[in-house]
Each structure stands twice: as C-alpha cells, then as structure tokens.
Amino acid sequence: xxxxxxxxxxxxxxxxxxxxxxxxxxxxxxxxxxxxxxxxxxxxxxxxxxxxxxxxxxxxxxxxxxxxxxxxxxxxxxxxxxxxxxxxxxxxxxxxxxxxxxxxxxxxxxxxxxxxxxxxxxxxxxxxxxxxxxxxxxxxxxxxxxxxxxxxxxxxxxxxxxxxxxxxxxxxxxxxxxxxxxxxxxxxxxxxxxxxxxxxxxxxxxxxxxxxxxxxxxxxxxxxxxxxxxxxxxxxxxxxxxxxxxxxxxxxxxxxxxxxxxxxxxxxxxxxxxxxxxxxxxxxxxxxxxxxxxxxxxxxxxxxxxxxxxxxxxxxxxxxxxxxxxxxxxxxxxxxxxxxxxxxxxxxxxxxxxxxxxxxxxxxxxxxxxxxxxxxxxxxxxxxxxxxxxxxxxxxxxxxxxxxxxxxxxxxxxxxxxxxxxxxxxxxxxxxxxxxxxxxxxxxxxxxxxxxxxxxxxxxxxxxxxxxxxxxxxxxxxxxxxxxxxxxxxxxxxxxxxxxxxxxxxxxxxxxxxxxxxxxxxxxxxxxxxxxxxxxxxxxxxxxxxxxxxxxxxxxxxxxxxxxxxxxxxxxxxxxxxxxxxxxxxxxxxxxxxxxxxxxxxxxxxxxxxxxxxxxxxxxxxxxxxxxxxxxxxxxxxxxxxxxxxxxxxxxxxxxxxxxxxxxxxxx
Numbered sequence: 001x002x003x004x005x006x007x008x009x010x011x012x013x014x015x016x017x018x019x020x021x022x023x024x025x026x027x028x029x030x031x032x033x034x035x036x037x038x039x040x041x042x043x044x045x046x047x048x049x050x051x052x053x054x055x056x057x058x059x060x061x062x063x064x065x066x067x068x069x070x071x072x073x074x075x076x077x078x079x080x081x082x083x084x085x086x087x088x089x090x091x092x093x094x095x096x097x098x099x100x101x102x103x104x105x106x107x108x109x110x111x112x113x114x115x116x117x118x119x120x121x122x123x124x125x126x127x128x129x130x131x132x133x134x135x136x137x138x139x140x141x142x143x144x145x146x147x148x149x150x151x152x153x154x155x156x157x158x159x160x161x162x163x164x165x166x167x168x169x170x171x172x173x174x175x176x177x178x179x180x181x182x183x184x185x186x187x188x189x190x191x192x193x194x195x196x197x198x199x200x201x202x203x204x205x206x207x208x209x210x211x212x213x214x215x216x217x218x219x220x221x222x223x224x225x226x227x228x229x230x231x232x233x234x235x236x237x238x239x240x241x242x243x244x245x246x247x248x249x250x251x252x253x254x255x256x257x258x259x260x261x262x263x264x265x266x267x268x269x270x271x272x273x274x275x276x277x278x279x280x281x282x283x284x285x286x287x288x289x290x291x292x293x294x295x296x297x298x299x300x301x302x303x304x305x306x307x308x309x310x311x312x313x314x315x316x317x318x319x320x321x322x323x324x325x326x327x328x329x330x331x332x333x334x335x336x337x338x339x340x341x342x343x344x345x346x347x348x349x350x351x352x353x354x355x356x357x358x359x360x361x362x363x364x365x366x367x368x369x370x371x372x373x374x375x376x377x378x379x380x381x382x383x384x385x386x387x388x389x390x391x392x393x394x395x396x397x398x399x400x401x402x403x404x405x406x407x408x409x410x411x412x413x414x415x416x417x418x419x420x421x422x423x424x425x426x427x428x429x430x431x432x433x434x435x436x437x438x439x440x441x442x443x444x445x446x447x448x449x450x451x452x453x454x455x456x457x458x459x460x461x462x463x464x465x466x467x468x469x470x471x472x473x474x475x476x477x478x479x480x481x482x483x484x485x486x487x488x489x490x491x492x493x494x495x496x497x498x499x500x501x502x503x504x505x506x507x508x509x510x511x512x513x514x515x516x517x518x519x520x521x522x523x524x525x526x527x528x529x530x531x532x533x534x535x536x537x538x539x540x541x542x543x544x545x546x547x548x549x550x551x552x553x554x555x556x557x558x559x560x561x562x563x564x565x566x567x568x569x570x571x572x573x574x575x576x577x578x579x580x581x582x583x584x585x586x587x588x589x590x591x592x593x594x595x596x597x598x599x600x601x602x603x604x605x606x607x608x609x610x611x612x613x614x615x616x617x618x619x620x621x622x623x624x625x626x627x628x629x630x631x632x633x634x635x636x637x638x639x640x641x642x643x644x645x646x647x648x649x650x651x652x653x654x655x656x657x658x659x660x661x662x663x664x665x666x667x668x
C-alpha cells in the first residue's frame with residue numbers, strides 16, 4: 001500500500017466521540033496551532049526584580065494572589081506595571097525593576113494614627129499583643145508602626161518600627177503580630193505613648209466565598225475569639241466571614257492611575273515630581289486633605305462615590321466612570337448605578353448646568369459585572385444583558401443602548417478584545433461582539449462546561465497573546481478552587497485548543513517585549529505571587545534550575561486501511577522541525593495507539609474520552625530526533641490514534657505531515 005499521510009484538521013475538537021472526529025485532533029496540552037500545524041508553546045521566565053520592602057517573602061515575590069495587571073508609561077518614560085493582589089497593590093518600575101508597595105492607608109485623612117500603650121510581650125515568645133481601641137483591622141492586614149521605643153530587652157525599637165502583618169484578630173481593640181525577635185524577661189514596656197500606627201486598607205480573600213458579611217454563619221453565630229456572628233448579625237472585621245475575593249480594576253488618568261478594589265473606595269496614585277519616588281495611592285474623598293508636592297490631588301467634592309465595584313476612565317473624554325456604586329447621599333452600593341465625573345476633572349462629581357458629571361441606572365439585570373473600553377464605545381455587562389455606552393456630549397453626556405438581553409458573562413475579567421472584536425466567556429457558552437452579539441462557535445464547549453467550577457467564576461479571566469492571534473481564558477476545573485486550566489481561541493485561524501496551567505492574571509502589552517502573567521509563587525505556596533514573562537525560552541523558568549515543559553497533542557482515532565480488516569503499521573516517516581530549540585540534541589516521542597473496537601473497555605487513564613474511555617493497551621512509543629529518517633514499528637488494529645509529546649529541557653518543535661506505511665492484516 002502507498003504511504004499514508006497523517007494530516008489532521010487544525011485545532012482540537014471534543015464535541016463528539018474520538019472516532020466521530022476522525023481526521024482531527026482530540027487532546028492537547030501546552031501546544032498551539034500555527035498555520036494549521038501543532039507546535040509546542042513558548043516557555044516562561046520568572047521576573048526576579050528586587051522588592052522595596054523588607055517584609056517581602058523573597059526577591060521577586062509579592063504578598064497575596066495577583067488578579068490584576070496594568071501596564072503604562074509615565075511622562076518621564078518609566079515603564080510601569082500595576083499588580084493588584086488580594087492583600088496589596090504594587091507598581092513595578094520597568095522590566096525586571098523594583099516592586100513598590102503603594103497600597104492605600106486607612107483613616108480620615110488617610111495616614112498614621114496614635115496608638116498609645118500599644119505592645120505587650122510574653123517571655124519566650126515572638127508574638128506581640130497590640131492594643132489599639134477601634135483599630136478596624138482584620139487578620140492578614142498590614143500595619144506600620146513608628147516612634148515606638150524598646151520594650152526593654154530583645155524587643156527593640158528597630159523590631160517594632162516596621163511593617164507587620166496582623167496574625168490574629170482578638171477584639172475591636174486588640175490583635176497580635178509576629179516579630180523577628182523572641183521576648184525575654186526584660187521585655188515589659190509598652191512602646192511609648194508617641195507610637196503611631198499606619199493601617200493599610202483591609203485585604204480580601206484569595207478565593208470566592210459564599211455567605212459573607214451580614215447574616216454569614218449559622219443560626220446563633222460563633223463566639224470563639226470574637227463577638228457573636230451569625231444569621232441576622234453584622235459580622236465584625238477580622239473574624240474571616242466578611243472577606244470576599246479581592247479583585248482590582250484600574251485605568252490611567254493621564255500618567256496617573258485610578259484604581260478600585262471591588263466593593264471598596266476609588267483610589268488615585270499620582271506620579272511624584274521625582275518620577276522614581278513611589279508614594280502610596282490615596283482615597284478620592286472630600287475629607288482627604290493630604291497633599292503631594294504641595295497639591296491636594298485627592299480632595300474631591302462631596303458627591304464623589306465612596307464605594308464602587310468597577311472603575312474605568314473613558315478614552316474619548318477623560319471622564320472617570322464608577323460602575324455599581326453608591327447613590328448621591330447614600331452609603332451602600334446600588335449594583336446597577338453608573339456615575340461619572342466631569343470631563344478632565346477627577347475631583348468634580350456633582351451634576352450641574354456647567355458640569356458633565358452625572359449618573360444613569362441600568363434596567364436589565366440585577367448587577368453590573370464589568371465594563372470594557374472598545375473602539376468607539378464602552379461595553380457594560382450586567383448579569384443578564386450587554387449595553388453600549390457612547391459619549392454624546394452635553395446635556396445627556398452618555399447614550400445607553402442595550403445590545404443583547406438574556407446573555408451571561410462568567411466574571412468581571414472574562415472579556416477581552418482582539419482585532420476590534422470583543423470575546424467573552426459566559427456561564428454556558430462563549431460570545432463575540434462584532435457590532436452585534438453572536439454566539440462564538442466552540443469545538444470545546446462540552447469539554448469545558450462539563451468540568452468547570454462556576455462557583456469560582458469571579459477568578460476566571462481572559463486576555464490575549466496577539467503575537468499568535470490568540471484569546472486565552474483561564475478557569476478552575478470542577479474539583480479545583482484555584483485556576484488550573486486554560487482554553488485558547490485563535491481568532492485568525494478560527495481554531496481552539498486547551499491545556500493545564502496555573503495563572504491568576506495575564507496582560508499582553510505592547511510596552512513589554514512578551515506577555516506577562518502572574519502565578520502562585522514560592523515560598524509560601526498559594527499565599528504569594530510572582531510575575532512571569534511568557535514566550536521566553538522553552539522551559540518553565542519559575543523553578544531553579546528551570547524545569548522541562550511537558551507538551552503533547554493527540555489525534556482522534558482513524559481507520560487503518562479500510563476500517564473493516566485489521567491493518568499492520570510497520571513504518572513511520574517523521575516530519576518535524578526543532579527550530580528554536582536550546583538543546584543540542586532535541587527529540588520528542590511518537591506514540592501509536594492501536595484499537596480494535598470503539599467500545600473497548602477502559603485501559604488507559606489518559607485515553608481520549610467524551611462519554612466512555614478507550615483502551616490503547618498495545619500502544620508503542622518511539623523516540624524521534626532531529627535527523628531521524630524513519631522509525632520501524634509493529635502495531636496492529638482497526639483504528640489508531642497518533643500522539644506527539646516532548647518533556648525534555650530546551651526543546652521546541654513543530655509537527656509537519658508524518659507518513660505511515662501499512663498493509664492489510666486479516667480480520668482478527
């Protein structure tokens with residue numbers, strides 16, 4: 001028989017059985033399709049920029065789980081990256097540069113407050129009890145002490161006068177911290193009456209939690225270590241039931257940055273006259289009288305929103321827009337209300353005949369989920385509809401038009417725009433907006449939505465990798481509360497593929513050479529984050545030394561010969577390139593997986609499946625190197641699946657069109 005080409009349709013399809021998808025690919029991980037052919041994705045390298053806080057867990061590691069990234073240039077040309085974690089907000093200065101903690105402080109105005117009779121030490125322990133009436137802090141928050149004096153022994157002023165993370169909440173007037181020294185019998189002082197405490201805004205959870213805030217907990221509540229909390233009782237700060245998943249939204253107002261922790265206040269970070277100086281962001285409020293360089297940047301009129309779910313700055317008019325915010329004179333969030341500032345004025349929020357500040361309440365849905373700046377409009381998603389928000393100038397300022405009803409969006413970060421088309425992940429399918437809302441056909445819809453944890457949908461996020469014409473979505477599989485999977489749509493070639501990867505944020509910025517992402521860091525496991533640069537090298541650079549990336553793609557089953565008689569495959573002619581490899585002797589494995597019947601009982605844990613497992617008990621694996629001309633094999637069956645896999649350091653590859661040599665071999 002003549003040589004048979006192994007040429008499959010580009011992309012992966014899991015919408016049918018493996019035999020029904022004959023001629024296509026069925027499984028993949030860490031593999032993309034370029035010009036119709038599968039290749040291993042690029043590697044990633046950890047950013048090891050220094051930290052500007054002695055409290056940081058390790059060089060290049062950030063406190064908390066990062067779920068927001070924003071890249072921009074200031075007027076001095078500094079390449080800045082904002083990173084919002086569930087505990088802090090950082091700004092990185094330049095690729096590989098230092099990270100600066102700009103997390104806002106609490107207070108009116110925000111800043112240090114007196115904390116008299118602050119510290120109590122116990123002999124033989126490094127746990128210090130802090131007394132500060134009405135501190136308002138939670139376990140996990142950060143506080144910086146100043147002007148404290150030595151307690152008399154090992155607990156010196158230098159041990160106390162630094163940033164600390166609150167270890168445990170005791171009461172509304174007490175909490176504990178862990179210090180770097182162990183108290184001895186001489187540590188009996190209180191730190192002095194001149195001690196001040198600067199409390200950073202409270203952090204959030206690193207996963208989405210149901211049942212928080214008012215009414216959280218069981219009937220009758222809990223009393224251990226805190227005032228009673230339970231059904232019908234407001235939860236006091238610090239007991240853990242009032243902390244929700246922390247998500248940040250941010251946008252540039254000129255060279256400065258407007259930012260908002262979901263459900264919190266709007267903050268403003270202002271570039272200093274010395275652009276290498278990184279001061280803390282501060283709350284936008286009429287009560288904020290702080291100044292920077294002699295200018296009161298943060299003092300607004302009395303109608304600035306105090307709470308907000310999402311913030312954005314309009315590109316067309318430099319108007320700051322708050323989505324899901326408190327109404328005028330109210331102190332609680334109206335989740336469908338939109339309010340905006342005057343043109344080019346972040347401080348003016350009061351509507352008037354001379355101001356374009358104003359408001360509008362959407363009607364379809366119960367909550368605004370997110371918003372996205374598109375080419376000529378702002379897209380606004382509620383939990384039931386999509387709106388278009390277009391600038392019209394005075395007197396109405398904005399025109400609102402409903403684009404689609406009875407749709408869904410999975411979470412605040414699951415929409416992305418590529419090539420002037422907006423794509424997003426719904427709760428049961430994918431969508432696209434090209435001027436009208438359409439369902440995005442997905443060859444992996446069943447595979448994704450049959451194994452997904454939608455209770456953690458607010459963790460999910462989307463971004464682009466425009467160098468490869470890709471839109472990526474990261475999500476949690478059904479049995480995971482952290483992100484562990486991704487799905488990719490190549491909008492140029494209209495193909496889909498998927499895999500496993502733990503990332504918590506991603507940005508594809510033209511200001512950086514390659515896409516940047518955030519992932520769980522070490523030490524500390526999931527409690528810390530690191531930034532990594534993708535499409536760098538061929539290996540996993542988050543470890544030291546780097547680790548190999550396991551990448552594979554496997555075809556659906558296809559008939560050997562006519563599908564009735566058995567076929568014998570006795571030779572494979574490889575066609576693969578290793579261009580871009582760092583290894584001196586790159587190689588990969590070809591695996592051939594014969595099968596007799598589609599319904600053969602389960603025999604392999606990684607066999608392709610939709611509704612049943614398939615057996616490939618007689619599979620054979622052969623190593624293929626750069627100059628391998630042919631591989632002699634001996635496998636027999638009615639159908640066969642073909643798999644390409646690499647798991648060595650420094651290997652890059654792209655598959656071409658291998659060929660197999662077969663001959664008829666009877667019926668049994």
